[in-house]
Structure formats: C-alpha cells, structure tokens
Amino acid sequence: MAAPNPPVLRDFDVILRKKLGDKLIVDSFETSNLVSPGENTGSTIYKVDVVVRRNGRDSEPEKLALVAKMLPPQVVREMVDIPHTFRKEASMFEEIIPEYVALERECGFPESELFDAAPDYYGTRFSLEEGEDKFDEDTAILMENLKAKNYYCCARKSGLDYAHCKLLVEALARFHSLAVALKLKKPALFTELKKLTKPVEFDHNLISSSDSALLSNLRKCPSLAPHIGKIEKVFSDFKTEMLFAKPDEPWGSIVHTDLWLNNVMFCADDSGKPIKVKLIDFQNYLYSNPMRDLVVSLFSSAQQNVRSEHMDEMIDLYYRNFVSNLKRLGCNVDSFNRASFDKELASAVKLEYKHCLMILKVLAQDHVEELRDVTAIVDNLCASDYSPATLKVMAETTLKLIERNWL
Ligand SMILES: Nc1ncnc2c1ncn2[C@@H]1O[C@H](COP(=O)(O)OP(=O)(O)O)[C@@H](O)[C@H]1O
Ligand SMILES: [Mg+2]
Known part of the structure; x- marks a missing residue:
C-alpha cells in the first residue's frame, strides 16, 4: 500500500504561536511522509520542515524540523477511540511532563539535568473550530523531529542491545519514579493527573482474537512441551480488565504500556555508543504497575x-x-523494598506475556509494510502457521520467563 499523501496543515502557525509567541510568522513549510507503511499504527506521521520568524517580518528566518502526528486511516478510527488517544498524548506533553519537570526544579535539579526523555513539544490542536469537544481532520500534535537530530529507532530484526537496553531501563526508572514522587508529595495534583490516564475504549476482541493462534503455535514448539499446562493457564487466567485494574501500592505509577522498540528513539556519539533516549507515542498510558514497561521492553525488544x-x-x-x-x-523509600518489587515484577510478567508474544511476532515479520494497520496486524497474529524464526524466539523468550518462575 502506498504511503498516504501528506495533508495540508492548515493554519498551523496558530499552534506554533502558543509555544513561540504571538509575533511568530511562518514564512514557508513543506510536509512529506516521515516513515514507511508499517512503522506506525495509531496515527499518520508527517515530517514538517518550517521556516519561521519569531519576532515579526523583520526578524531573522529560522528553520524548524518538526513532525506532525495526525489521524490514522479510517479503519483504525473504527476500532480505537482515536479522539481519546490523541487527547491523552497531548495531555502527556502539556500537563504531565511539565509537572515532572517542575517537581525536579523544586527539588533543586540543575537545568541541565531535568527530565528530557520525551521529544520537545510544540503544541496540539484538535480542530480549526473553537470548542473543547471539537475533533476533526485538522487534528495535529507537533513535536521536534528527532530524526533531524540523529535519533533513530533500533532495527526490528536485531533488537535492543546491551547498551541501548541500559539507557532505556534508566530512563524508564526515571519516568516511573517521577509519577510516584508526585503521588507521594502532591497527592491533590496527582489525583488530577491520574484522571488523564483513563483507559482508551477499544474493541477487546482485538486482544483476544489471536489467543488461539498464539497458543496453537506455542504448542508446536518442542522445547515448550513440558510447560504447556502452565502457559495455557496464563492464557486462561488472563482477563483484559486486568490491564486496567488498580495497581498494588506503593508502586502505582504512570506507565507508557507500549514500550516496544518502535516507540523508543536513541542518539549515539561518534563511536556509535547510545547516549540519549526518548520515549515516544504516549497514546495509551495508564495508572498501573510500572514494571509492565520494563517487562515489555526487555522481553519483546x-x-x-x-x-x-x-x-x-x-x-x-x-x-x-x-x-x-x-x-x-x-x-x-522504606516501603519500596526489593521483595515487594520482585512480587510486582512477577505480576507484570503475567499481565504482559501475551503482549510480548504479539510484539515478537510483529518484529519477526519479514515484510513490515504488510502490517500497515491494526486489522493487518491482527490478521497476521491469527495466522495458523508462524514462521520457524517466530516460533524460535517465542519459545526462547517463554523459557526464560519459566526459568524464573514468572509464568
Ligand atoms: N518526534 C519524532 N521524531 C522523529 N520520528 C518520530 C517522532 N515521533 C514518531 N516518530 C517516528 O514515527 C513512528 C510512529 O510514531 P508513533 O508516535 O509511534 O505513532 P503510532 O501511534 O502511529 O505508532 C515512530 O516509530 C518513529 O519512527
Ligand atoms: Mg508507535
């Protein structure tokens, strides 16, 4: 399927003025496709190269390399509550991350050490019309183009190596601890932020429809034969509502919930060593067990x-x-002891095991462009015969979890 034609970003100077000031003038801009089909699912992402003048006509022109996250194709809109996912993403940038940074400032963090594991944000609008409930084709979330700053997603086939994992794990611990600290230190504010984490409505069959295909493929793996009873029990005990249940305290945090390698970007130094990381795609965060993100990133990617x-x-x-x-x-930190952490980690594995298998299947796919939207991904997961490479990685990963008594 061909990539969609870039849309006309109408009146987008209005969005930029919120961040860059009322005197801003947009001299010119060009939009083009940022990613190939299959690299995104919940949106359409465009590269936007803009020339602006911050202080009116006589000021110096300045180039901005941005991306615009806009609505996904119709087929996705019918399955997921897209207005909600876009409002959630905008709220992460506008309401949640600024509170994290404000807390760090209050705690005396120097400016150079403030939380920056998310792209710089330039603003959102949901419609050209006025009104809080408006949401239409003019929806756009604008942020910095990380690719223009040499950030990259790690290759699907190779996955995250040791150095990338370390950087990501540190960023996750930081991201999660900020929400927990706000919860402990500013409970009233945190109660407001927690409202933004309301789960997105979606067709629950999307998750469960592939269960029987996943299980029948796992049954084909000889190395899993001795454990198949355990695996079947994890599947049968799993209820979609568990993903949205209240977390055990004191661990409850604001959790990304979809941290596979396409939703993390890295930047490396001249020797190729990754030195910075950005989490992206904040459409489905929840108030939940933070170890879910750790499990998904390590065991899927x-x-x-x-x-x-x-x-x-x-x-x-x-x-x-x-x-x-x-x-x-x-x-x-007295109540954040290791024994209780280990217990939460084990329960995060049970919650995210199927999700990890699904991501492993997607990552093992040879022709990424075939997974261009949610229906194509679900059809792919429902296939009766997975490739030998997919079965191998699913079996190896499952055995690692069994070895630790997590399944
Ligand atoms: N700020 C950004 N800068 C550069 N590339 C980005 C940026 N945001 C997203 N991308 C690219 O676009 C892809 C899809 O974006 P994402 O936010 O994950 O949307 P979706 O919800 O459709 O998955 C990412 O995997 C990444 O390759
Ligand atoms: Mg994504």
Missing part, C-alpha cells in the same frame, strides 16, 4: 543475549535507579 546474560543486571539497574530517583526527589 531486547536482543536474546541480553535476555539470557544480562537480565538480572537490567532488573537490578531499574530497581536501584527507581529507588535512588525517589530519594533524590525527597521521598521516603
């Missing part, structure tokens, strides 16, 4: 050798950083 050789190190790194960030934010 890390390289097999990280799973077999460095898993304890990654988990320890997350726990240590989570607790030390909380301390740095002035919180009492």
Whole structure:
C-alpha cells in the first residue's frame, strides 16, 4: 500500500504561536511522509520542515524540523477511540511532563539535568473550530523531529542491545519514579493527573482474537512441551480488565504500556555508543504497575543475549535507579523494598506475556509494510502457521520467563 499523501496543515502557525509567541510568522513549510507503511499504527506521521520568524517580518528566518502526528486511516478510527488517544498524548506533553519537570526544579535539579526523555513539544490542536469537544481532520500534535537530530529507532530484526537496553531501563526508572514522587508529595495534583490516564475504549476482541493462534503455535514448539499446562493457564487466567485494574501500592505509577522498540528513539556519539533516549507515542498510558514497561521492553525488544546474560543486571539497574530517583526527589523509600518489587515484577510478567508474544511476532515479520494497520496486524497474529524464526524466539523468550518462575 502506498504511503498516504501528506495533508495540508492548515493554519498551523496558530499552534506554533502558543509555544513561540504571538509575533511568530511562518514564512514557508513543506510536509512529506516521515516513515514507511508499517512503522506506525495509531496515527499518520508527517515530517514538517518550517521556516519561521519569531519576532515579526523583520526578524531573522529560522528553520524548524518538526513532525506532525495526525489521524490514522479510517479503519483504525473504527476500532480505537482515536479522539481519546490523541487527547491523552497531548495531555502527556502539556500537563504531565511539565509537572515532572517542575517537581525536579523544586527539588533543586540543575537545568541541565531535568527530565528530557520525551521529544520537545510544540503544541496540539484538535480542530480549526473553537470548542473543547471539537475533533476533526485538522487534528495535529507537533513535536521536534528527532530524526533531524540523529535519533533513530533500533532495527526490528536485531533488537535492543546491551547498551541501548541500559539507557532505556534508566530512563524508564526515571519516568516511573517521577509519577510516584508526585503521588507521594502532591497527592491533590496527582489525583488530577491520574484522571488523564483513563483507559482508551477499544474493541477487546482485538486482544483476544489471536489467543488461539498464539497458543496453537506455542504448542508446536518442542522445547515448550513440558510447560504447556502452565502457559495455557496464563492464557486462561488472563482477563483484559486486568490491564486496567488498580495497581498494588506503593508502586502505582504512570506507565507508557507500549514500550516496544518502535516507540523508543536513541542518539549515539561518534563511536556509535547510545547516549540519549526518548520515549515516544504516549497514546495509551495508564495508572498501573510500572514494571509492565520494563517487562515489555526487555522481553519483546531486547536482543536474546541480553535476555539470557544480562537480565538480572537490567532488573537490578531499574530497581536501584527507581529507588535512588525517589530519594533524590525527597521521598521516603522504606516501603519500596526489593521483595515487594520482585512480587510486582512477577505480576507484570503475567499481565504482559501475551503482549510480548504479539510484539515478537510483529518484529519477526519479514515484510513490515504488510502490517500497515491494526486489522493487518491482527490478521497476521491469527495466522495458523508462524514462521520457524517466530516460533524460535517465542519459545526462547517463554523459557526464560519459566526459568524464573514468572509464568
Ligand atoms: N518526534 C519524532 N521524531 C522523529 N520520528 C518520530 C517522532 N515521533 C514518531 N516518530 C517516528 O514515527 C513512528 C510512529 O510514531 P508513533 O508516535 O509511534 O505513532 P503510532 O501511534 O502511529 O505508532 C515512530 O516509530 C518513529 O519512527
Ligand atoms: Mg508507535
């Protein structure tokens, strides 16, 4: 399927003025497709190169490299409450992250060390018409184009190596500890933020329709034969509502919930070592168990050798950083003990196991462009015969979880 034609971004100077000031003038802009079909599902993403003058006609022209996140194709809009996902993403940038940064400032963090593991945000609008409930084709979330700053997503086939995983795990611990610190230190404010995490309505059959295909393919893996009873029980015990249930305290945090490798971008130094990370795609965050993000990123997107050789190190790194960030934010950490963390981690695995298998299947796909939207992904998951490479990675990952008694 061909990529969609870039849309006309009507009156988008209005969005930019909110961040860059009322005197801003847009001299010119060009839109083009940022990613190939299959790289995005919940939206259509465009590259927007703009020339602006911040202080009226006589000021110097300045180039801005932006992206516009706009509505997905109709087929996706029929399955997911798209106005809600877009409002959620905008709220992450407008309401939640600014509170994280404000808290760090209050705690004396220097400007250079403030939380920056998300793209710079330029503004959102849901319609050219006035009115809080308006939402139409002119919806656009504008943010910095990370690709223009040499950020990249790791390759689907190779996955996240040790260095990328470490950076991501540290960023996750930071992201999660900020919500927990706000909850402890500013409960009234946090109650308001928590309202923004309301789950998005979607067709629950989307999740469960592939269960029997996943299970019948797992049954074909000889190495899983001795454990198949356990695996079937995890499937049969799983209820979609569990994904939205209240988390066990004190761990409850604002959790991304879809941190596979396409939703994380990295930037490397000249030697190729990753030095910065950005989380993207904040359409489905929840108030939930933060270890869900750790499980999804490590067990769906890390390289097999990280799973077999460095898993304890990654988990320890997350726990240590989570607790030390909380301390740095002035919180009492007595109740965040390791035994209770380990228990939460085990329950996060049970919640996210199927999700990890689904991502592993998507990542093993040879022709990414065939997975251009949610229906194509679901059809692909419902296939009766997965490839030998897919079965291998699903079996290896499942065995790692069984070894640890997590399934
Ligand atoms: N700010 C950004 N800068 C550069 N590339 C981006 C940016 N945001 C998203 N992308 C690219 O677009 C893809 C899809 O964006 P994402 O926000 O994940 O949308 P979707 O909800 O459709 O998955 C990402 O995997 C990434 O490759
Ligand atoms: Mg995405």
